[in-house]
Amino acid sequence: MNYIWYFLIVISIIFGAVNGKLNDVANAIFSGTELAVKIILTLLGIMTFWLGIMKIAEKSGIVEFLSKILNPIAQKLFPEIPKDSPIIGDVAMNFSANALGLANAATPIGIKAIEGMQELNKDKESASNSMCTLLAMNTAGFQLIPATVIAILAANGCNNPTEIIIPTLIVTSTAFISAIIIAKLFKRVFPPQKDCEVINAD
Amino acid sequence: MPIKEFIDILSLWTLPAIILIILTVALIKKVPIYEAFIEGAKDGVKVSFNIIPYLVAIIVAISMLRASGAIDSLAIVCSGILNKIHMPIEILPLAIVRSLSGSAALGVFSDIIANNDINSYTSKLAAIMLGSSETTFYVLTVYFGAIGVKKYRYALLTGLSADLVGIIMAIIVARFFFG
Structure with a gap:
């Protein structure tokens, strides 16, 4: 996973520079964290609900x-x-x-x-x-x-x-x-x- | 269209029916359902927090990759080979992105059907590719993040190999049905 993560980021920066999109790549860091938090928030609700339901299924x-x-x-x-x-x-x-x-x-x-x-x-x-x-x-x-x-x-x-x-x-x-x-x-x-x-x- | 109606009813009823069955069986077996729900739900909160660092790491990297235009560059480089295997160039970004990000794949798919005839081979191939995909990176990140596993061993390679099988099969099947 270390190499894959490094590879994804290095490729992004190199291609960003070549394509003149380095600014977009830098902005993507912040939009990425925002997206991750959004996903987590959705996941938090879903996980809480379904693990609750699954506990009932398990006990029954x-x-x-x-x-x-x-x-x-x-x-x-x-x-x-x-x-x-x-x-x-x-x-x-x-x-x-x-x-x-x-x-x-x-x-x-x-x-x-x-x-x-x-x-x-x-x-x-x-x-x-x-x-x-x-x-x-x-x-x-x-x-x-x-x-x-x-x-x-x-x-x-x-x-x-x-x-x-x-x-x-x-x-x-x-x-x-x-x-x-x-x-x-x-x-x-x-x-x-x-x-x-x-x-x-x- | 009877098939369409059947699917609509099925999608409408699966979720409520499952919840109804679980709760009813539990009540018959005298399980304290409310207490059981809360007990399980607490784990849900804990697990979700465990996932945060893993998810931020991978989503940021994938967002950067998409913003860099690397995927589009790859599509241009590969256009010769793509023609030979009857894969329209605009399909390649979808084939790559569908393993990386679900929302991005949906976006690419919307682009494809907006720029092509909805009843064309390209649109149908895109639909099959999207319909048969699961976001491999996301699934691995969330599952392994939840339990704190850092060495994925062969899990990623397996997921990506199966994705490749899916891409090849999608082209073969789309050619057979709609080509």
Whole structure:
């Protein structure tokens, strides 16, 4: 992440200078912080609401119920998570919220899932394999109906906006499945996390 | 248009239905729903504050990149290759930006449909690309920010590879359906 962040900023400054937009780049620092705060404010409300609702779902046994049903698939996708763990239920609800296009609900629920994974994580500073798989599922953007895009197309006078549903579904399913396969491949290539730090500390 | 009506009803009802089901099941199982909500909501506040530094770092960097015009320069440099793979030049900024920023992707998409016929191949390809995307950088920042993970290992590479698969598939599928 250090290199990526450095790369993004250096590229911006070099291209800003070449394109004569250095002033815009400097202004972007402030507009960027403003945008970040706006996003956080929205997120703060959404997170508070949905983590509240999720606590109710957890206490009423809905999350546990989902965990039990999905256990066979979950064992393959997340071998490190113990059987019948509520984390699987959270992952299932995160996936469902994404599929239904409820991005606002999906993020808080996904964060609840990754918090559970962090408790099992050996090295708290680095991402575990389960986390990488969860994020692969989330960054692929699987969605049954792209409602926002259809609404924009319809508003701009498109004849038949719903005809993009099937093509989009094909693309998004392929990307989703590829994401999981790619994550499983990288898992073998990348060095495992160091898990001996606790022992060394003793 | 029955499909359109069905989708409208579906989008209208999913959210209320989910909340209704969760609350009703909880009440039947005698869960103190209000107390449970507050307990969970407190975590929401805490987690959101954890995310702030991570989000500021990445959003500022991406805002700078967009302001620098680097993405447009790249589109011009790549125009030869883009023609060969049947990707209109104006699509490239969307293909890049959709992994970086959701609001920016929406802006680029609006530009594309404003400057092209709404029923054209370019507009349809843009719609499919936007509809099948998720802001990879944002998702990683928020999720890892919430739990304080700083080493992403292969998570970013996986996300970006899948985005690339999505871009290629979008072109193939759009060519097949609308080309």
